[in-house]
Amino acid sequence: MPIKSYLVFPHVGKKEILIETLGDLNWCEILPSENKELIVLVTDTKNENEEEKCFKIINTIPALDHLTLVSGFEENANNVNK
Amino acid sequence: MNRREFIKRMAAASAITAAVAMFPGIVFAKEQMQNLPDGDILWKKSPCRFCGVGCGLKIGLQEGKAVAVKGDPESSVNKGLCCVKGYHSVMALYAKDRLTKPLVRKNGKLVETSMEEALDLVASKMQGTIDKHGKNAVSMYGSGQWTIPDGYVASKFMKGAIGTNNLEANARLCMASAVTGFLSSFGMDEPMGCYEDIDHADVFVLWGNNMAEMHPVLFSRMLDQRMQRKNVKIIDLATRTTRTSTASDRSILFKPQTDLAIANAICYEIINNGWMDTGFVKNHCTIKKGKTNIGYGLEDKFAFKDEAKGIDFEEFKEFLKDYKPEDIQELTGVSAKDIKYLAYLYGSPNQKVTSFWCMGMNQHTRGTWINNLVYNIHLLVGKISTPGNSPFSLTGQPSACGTVREVGTLTHKLPHGVVMNEKDRKMAAEIWKVPVENIQPKPSLHTVEMFRALDRGDVRFMWIQVTNPMVTMPKLKRYREAAQKDDRFIVVSDVYPTPTTDIADVVLPSAMWIEREGMYGNSERRTQHFDQLVDAPGESMSDTWQIIEVARRMGFEKLFPWTYDNHIEEIWKEYSLFHKGKKHGMVPLEVLKSEPGAQWPYVDGKSTKWRFHGKYDPACSKGDTYDFYGKPEGKAWIWARPYEPAPEEQDQEYPFLLNTGRVVEHWHTGSMTRRIPVLHQAVPNGYVELHPEDAKIMGVRNGEKVKLTSRRGEIELPASINERGKPVRGHVFVPFFDEGLLINELTLDAFCPISKQPDYKKCAIKVGKA
Numbered sequence: 001m002p003i004k005s006y007l008v009f010p011h012v013g014k015k016e017i018l019i020e021t022l023g024d025l026n027w028c029e030i031l032p033s034e035n036k037e038l039i040v041l042v043t044d045t046k047n048e049n050e051e052e053k054c055f056k057i058i059n060t061i062p063a064l065d066h067l068t069l070v071s072g073f074e075e076n077a078n079n080v081n082k
Numbered sequence: 083m084n085r086r087e088f089i090k091r092m093a094a095a096s097a098i099t100a101a102v103a104m105f106p107g108i109v110f111a112k113e114q115m116q117n118l119p120d121g122d123i124l125w126k127k128s129p130c131r132f133c134g135v136g137c138g139l140k141i142g143l144q145e146g147k148a149v150a151v152k153g154d155p156e157s158s159v160n161k162g163l164c165c166v167k168g169y170h171s172v173m174a175l176y177a178k179d180r181l182t183k184p185l186v187r188k189n190g191k192l193v194e195t196s197m198e199e200a201l202d203l204v205a206s207k208m209q210g211t212i213d214k215h216g217k218n219a220v221s222m223y224g225s226g227q228w229t230i231p232d233g234y235v236a237s238k239f240m241k242g243a244i245g246t247n248n249l250e251a252n253a254r255l256c257m258a259s260a261v262t263g264f265l266s267s268f269g270m271d272e273p274m275g276c277y278e279d280i281d282h283a284d285v286f287v288l289w290g291n292n293m294a295e296m297h298p299v300l301f302s303r304m305l306d307q308r309m310q311r312k313n314v315k316i317i318d319l320a321t322r323t324t325r326t327s328t329a330s331d332r333s334i335l336f337k338p339q340t341d342l343a344i345a346n347a348i349c350y351e352i353i354n355n356g357w358m359d360t361g362f363v364k365n366h367c368t369i370k371k372g373k374t375n376i377g378y379g380l381e382d383k384f385a386f387k388d389e390a391k392g393i394d395f396e397e398f399k400e401f402l403k404d405y406k407p408e409d410i411q412e413l414t415g416v417s418a419k420d421i422k423y424l425a426y427l428y429g430s431p432n433q434k435v436t437s438f439w440c441m442g443m444n445q446h447t448r449g450t451w452i453n454n455l456v457y458n459i460h461l462l463v464g465k466i467s468t469p470g471n472s473p474f475s476l477t478g479q480p481s482a483c484g485t486v487r488e489v490g491t492l493t494h495k496l497p498h499g500v501v502m503n504e505k506d507r508k509m510a511a512e513i514w515k516v517p518v519e520n521i522q523p524k525p526s527l528h529t530v531e532m533f534r535a536l537d538r539g540d541v542r543f544m545w546i547q548v549t550n551p552m553v554t555m556p557k558l559k560r561y562r563e564a565a566q567k568d569d570r571f572i573v574v575s576d577v578y579p580t581p582t583t584d585i586a587d588v589v590l591p592s593a594m595w596i597e598r599e600g601m602y603g604n605s606e607r608r609t610q611h612f613d614q615l616v617d618a619p620g621e622s623m624s625d626t627w628q629i630i631e632v633a634r635r636m637g638f639e640k641l642f643p644w645t646y647d648n649h650i651e652e653i654w655k656e657y658s659l660f661h662k663g664k665k666h667g668m669v670p671l672e673v674l675k676s677e678p679g680a681q682w683p684y685v686d687g688k689s690t691k692w693r694f695h696g697k698y699d700p701a702c703s704k705g706d707t708y709d710f711y712g713k714p715e716g717k718a719w720i721w722a723r724p725y726e727p728a729p730e731e732q733d734q735e736y737p738f739l740l741n742t743g744r745v746v747e748h749w750h751t752g753s754m755t756r757r758i759p760v761l762h763q764a765v766p767n768g769y770v771e772l773h774p775e776d777a778k779i780m781g782v783r784n785g786e787k788v789k790l791t792s793r794r795g796e797i798e799l800p801a802s803i804n805e806r807g808k809p810v811r812g813h814v815f816v817p818f819f820d821e822g823l824l825i826n827e828l829t830l831d832a833f834c835p836i837s838k839q840p841d842y843k844k845c846a847i848k849v850g851k852a
Contacts, residue, residue, distance in 0.1 A: 002760070003086070004169070005093035007101055009309060031094055033101065034109045037309065040097040042090050048760045065309070066329070068302045070162060071096035071152030072169050073089045073142075 002051045004072035008039040014063035015039070021061050027054045041067065092123075096152040100162025104306060127154055127678055128612035129602045130168045131595045132749045134226070134477030135159060135297050136604025137168055138678035141596060141615055148172035148596060148616050157678040159277055159608065165298040167749055170758045174594075175616070177757035181577055181591035182620025192589060197621045200588055201628070204545070205635035207571045207587075211543040212244070221248035221532055221541045224625075225548035226256065226479030226486050229600030230609070231653045232547065232625040233485035235642065237497060239629055242514040243638040247493045247501055247526040248541065252549040253479065253486035254529035258839035259444040260475040261487055263453020266372075266388075266836070267461075267719050269712025270665070271487050274693040275436070275472030276606040276681065280304055282470025283436035285427045286316045289341060289456060290442020290843075292807075294325040295746035297440070297476055305329065317427065319344070320442070321741060321843075322771070322815055323808040334424070335810060338739060338844045340414040342448055343725040345455035346405035347414075348425045352462050353399060357429025362464030366708045368715070369398050371722040378447050378729035378832040382534050386835035393722060401722045413725070415810075428459050434470030435460070440478060441743065445843050450836040451723035458720050466718075467695040467708060477605040478750075484603015488666075488682075489657065493532075494525035498660035501525060513659050514641065528838035530556075530831050537564030545573040547625045548592070552581035553751040553821050556829040556840045557794050575625050580753045581821050592625055593618035599650045600624070601674065607690075609669050610679035626653070664701035665711065694718075728844045729832045732812060736792065736846035738776075741815045742825050743842075745806070752819035768820030769802040772849070773811045777803045780851055787852035790814065792845055795827030798852045814849060818842075 008030075010018040015037050022028045022041060027050070031040040041058075045051040058064065101108050123142040130137045138157025142150030151169050155162035184200035185192040211219050222240050224233060228251065240249040264271045280286075280303045293301040308314040308331075318330035319341075327333035336344055352358055370390040377386060393401075407418035407425075414421075428435050437460065443452045457466075457473050465471035477483055490497050497513075499506025501523055511518035527535050533555055535541040544565070555561045565572050565585045574586035577594045597618035601611045618624075623631075626649065630642045644652045651671060658668045661682070669680040669689075681689035685700040692698035694710050702709035703716075710718040732739055747764045748755040755761045770788050772780075782788055784803045789796060799816065809815050816825040830845040 003089050003093050005097035007097060007104070007163070009306070029090065029094070031098065031110055033105075034111060036101075036105050036108045038101055038105065038108065040094060040101060040110070042094050042097070044086070044090055048763060051760070052763070066302070066305055068163050068299075069166055069169055070100045070164055071093050071150070073093060073150045 002045055002048065002072060004043050005070045006041045006043070006067045007070060008041045008067045009065045010037055010039070010063050011065045012037070018061065018063035021063060022058070025054065025057065096162070099155045100153055102155070104161045123150060126613065126615050128596050128615065129480060129604070129610035129679065131171050131174065131480060132167045133297065134479050134482055134605045135299055136480060136602060136608055136610060136679070137164060137299055138610070139164065139168060139171070141172060143615060146616060148175060154678050159604065159606070159679070160299045163299045163302055166747060166761065167755060170761055173758045174754035175597070177578065179579060180619055181579065181589060182622060184591060184621060185589040187587045192586070197623060200590060201631045201635060204573050204588055204590070205632045208543055208632065209636055211571065215542050217244050217246045218248060218526060219541055220244065220246060220543040221250070221527065222545045222547070223529070223532065223549065223551065224249070224251040224491055226251060226253040226477070226482030227548045228481060228485045228491070228625060229602060230481060230484050230489055230657065231600055231650050232629070233489040233491040234497065234653050234657045235626050235629045235633070237489055237491055238514055238641060239633045239638070241496065241501070241521055242510065242516045243520070243633060243641055245520040245522060247522050247524070248532065249491055250493055250527065250529045250532055251486045251491045252529070252551070252554065253482040254492060254838060255554060255840060256441060256478045257444060257482045257487065258837035259446060259449025259453055259834050262450040262837040263457065263475070266450060266721065267454050267457040268694070268710055272483055272607050273472070273474050273605065274467045275474055276691045277303070278691060279436045279470050279472040279474065280307060282434055283472070284313050284315070284433040284470065285435045287424065287427065287435065287437045288316070288318050288320070288326060288330070289437060289439040290320055291438050291440045291476065292320070292324040292326045292743070293438060294329055296478070296744060298746055301326065315427070317424070319424070322810065322813065325806065334416055334420050337413070337415040338741070339446070339448070339728040340410070340725065341443065341452050342455060342723065343405055343410045343414050344416060344421060345452065345459060346402055346725070347407045347410055347421045348428060348459050349462055350402040350405045351407060351422055351425030352429045352459070353402065355425070355429060357425070358462050359464030362708070363462060363720070366710060366717055367461050367720050368717045369393050369395060369720045369722065371401070374724055375726065376835045379530070379835055379838065380729065380832050382538065383531070384835070388836055390719070398720065398722055404724070428463055428465065435465050436470060436472040436474055438474050438476055440476040442843065444475070444839060445841050447729055447832050447834055447841045448723070448726055449834040449839050451721070454721040454723050457718070461718055461720050467692050469692065480604065481602035483605060483607065484601065484609055488603055493528055496521070497657060509660065513656060516641065530833055530838065530840060533561040533564060536570060537561065537567070542569060543571045545575070546582060547575040550580045550582045550751040550753055552585055553818065553824060554826060556826055556842060557831040558824055558826040559795055575628055576753070578753050578757065580751065590628055591620060591622040592628070593622045597622065598624035600626070601654070607681045608679040609674060609682065611671070611674035728841065730830055730844065730846045732846050736848050737812065738847050738849045739813045740790065740792065740828060740845050740847045741809065741813060741843050742818050742829065743815065745817045745819065748817070748819035750819065751821060753821070756819070767800070768817055768823035768825065769800050771802045771805070771807050771809050771815040773809050773813070774803050775811055776849070777801060780849065782851050789850050789852040790816070790828060790847050792828035792847045794830070797823060797825060797827055799823045814847070
């Protein structure tokens with residue numbers, strides 16, 4: 001049940017369209033900065049497969065320059081195996 | 083607010099805090115800033131367990147377990163950021179097959195025993211080997227993932243107590259060329275600059291360094307700078323196209339090994355165009371040449387000693403005439419125009435330049451030379467030791483610098499200085515309270531030679547801690563068979579089963595990272611402390627305490643008199659005695675405990691960010707100017723080092739060149755990250771990257787099995803075409819993280835004759851459809 005947060009950087013002049021695109025994705029909650037070209041993104045996905053799908057979609061958004069992972073929480077962190 | 087909503091708000095709070103740390107003055111809407119929870123989780127600081135960047139983390143603790151991770155916004159290293167490995171790092175503590183009981187081999191099988199019995203056996207076998215074959219028949223092989231206390235007690239035990247220099251660490255495989263590069267150019271190890279250079283540099287030149295995957299947080303910081311300052315450029319100078327190439331402003335591909343020629347051509351252009359800082363070179367540099375045609379170390383007991391001879395500037399200019407950009411285009415595969423562009427970037431007086439490198443330059447049979455040559459470039463233009471002007475060798479492991487290079491867990495090293503120096507031996511003997519005769523004055527076996535000695539029978543006992551050489555050694559078959567020979571005894575301390583525990587006679591379960599107290603030292607001379615935050619499972623014990631227990635059983639109680647409760651503090655105090663003074667003063671423990679690290683030399687309560695310039699470094703004695711005090715007269719050495727070819731090149735029988743390396747998701751051999759489901763699923767197995775044209779000619783499609791064969795072995799693995807990375811025609815790339823697909827069966831154990839670091843980036847192979 002991963003929840004992660006990112007700093008998201010749009011291409012120059014593409015912040016608004018990036019906000020709009022991310023806002024359309026079910027898994028995403030966004031907190032845009034009011035004075036910088038930066039958006040805080042929180043993703044909330046049901047499982048790792050969904051998270052991978054979410055990440056892939058985000059990475060194909062043309063307005064996205066790059067994103068950086070900041071933190072996260074894995075509710076089932078203690079149940080991992082090889 | 084339900085729990086899930088609460089966690090989401092906490093994640094948002096972490097990101098906003100990181101944003102504020104990176105962009106002072108950034109504003110978010112007020113309603114978004116309200117009610118952001120601090121959490122019911124207890125957050126404690128620790129450096130990351132994985133790479134050499136040394137990100138500061140906050141580890142979230144709940145009910146005795148580590149359950150969450152966030153970047154520490156107080157850390158100047160990562161300013162609240164975190165990469166995919168760092169975020170998932172705590173999950174590496176809890177995989178189901180964690181080693182929790184010692185294992186001893188009986189009738190060919192590893193069976194559980196008690197820690198007391200296992201430690202007794204290790205001590206008796208080590209002593210028995212010494213009695214029968216002499217003290218140089220025992221050895222210890224550690225790691226850049228050793229904590230500083232682990233490495234310190236290992237050095238004291240092997241060099242001070244037993245009296246052998248058979249102590250090595252896996253940093254020989256990743257950082258040794260950086261060390262010899264620093265020593266030969268500046269007389270002192272480790273970078274003069276720091277990560278803050280990223281905030282000042284206008285141009286970044288990455289020499290064979292896929293930072294987007296290997297040092298992702300630093301790469302993010304560079305990208306952020308490029309967004310904030312429009313003049314910032316990132317140049318990727320590499321042998322294959324990677325994620326770094328695509329994010330850079332310019333990607334320049336060169337033929338492997340010819341970085342030597344490119345660096346010399348840049349120097350030629352700098353001088354030829356009048357871009358040299360003549361005053362700087364005259365006042366702060368001296369020019370040397372060393373031996374040439376120096377070999378590749380392919381034979382057992384290979385020996386080489388370089389010899390520096392002074393030359394004048396005219397001779398240096400004459401030497402560089404062989405490297406006119408137009409004359410080396412065919413050799414390097416780089417156009418004269420691109421070489422001139424690189425020279426312009428370095429030479430332009432108004433641009434601050436930082437060069438980054440890591441394995442591409444260090445895992446190189448002329449690794450010391452290429453380190454020297456990049457320093458040459460910075461020295462010729464006087465762009466060094468000031469903010470943004472930095473030749474910067476990055477490390478790959480969390481404490482390759484702190485433990486291996488600073489503590490000195492290599493055969494020739496002591497915590498201060500080298501075994502060859504009588505003064506350094508006397509200092510060690512005095513601090514360790516051992517007779518100076520105990521410390522042997524000659525280095526014994528570097529890593530490759532140590533494993534060769536195991537094969538020959540010169541070494542009969544080896545204790546391996548925190549590393550996985552049965553995946554990472556080049557020409558692996560020879561060394562795996564060596565370890566399995568009769569009358570060899572192998573002890574392995576680790577946290578999970580690996581191919582190395584498979585060949586062990588005793589396996590000791592280790593307490594990992596935040597399951598014990600320790601310190602790491604990162605690439606920018608930053609030492610970071612972490613407390614024990616969670617209990618270690620079962621009978622796991624820290625590597626430090628394992629060594630102390632064995633040393634005590636062998637009669638060295640007086641050298642290791644500490645209690646379990648105070649041993650880390652006492653070790654730090656004792657170790658700090660080696661580095662007293664302005665050139666290498668270590669950080670007091672109370673500072674380390676309260677801050678997310680500090681940088682040595684730590685003088686008058688302050689970290690030193692830039693060394694060798696009087697404005698920033700209190701150890702300089704020449705006023706407000708440069709003082710390369712590691713060398714006589716305070717002058718850095720510019721080296722005339724030629725291009726020499728790799729030992730194995732493509733031919734008719736083996737027409738492809740193999741390059742090996744890493745991926746962002748996996749830490750080294752994958753023994754931890756492959757047990758983290760999300761990372762394992764992201765890259766579940768090894769693969770071979772092929773150029774699409776080569777694949778087409780062979781009739782190979784993406785995912786189809788391909789057979790790679792070298793003179794040493796063969797392997798089959800799935801093809802990757804136009805995916806993560808793209809090699810040039812005639813080259814392939816294979817990551818080494820997959821213990822099920824051991825690419826080092828194929829690699830060559832040639833090494834740099836000066837650093838003794840193997841070259842994992844170039845060997846000849848043939849490729850065909852499986």
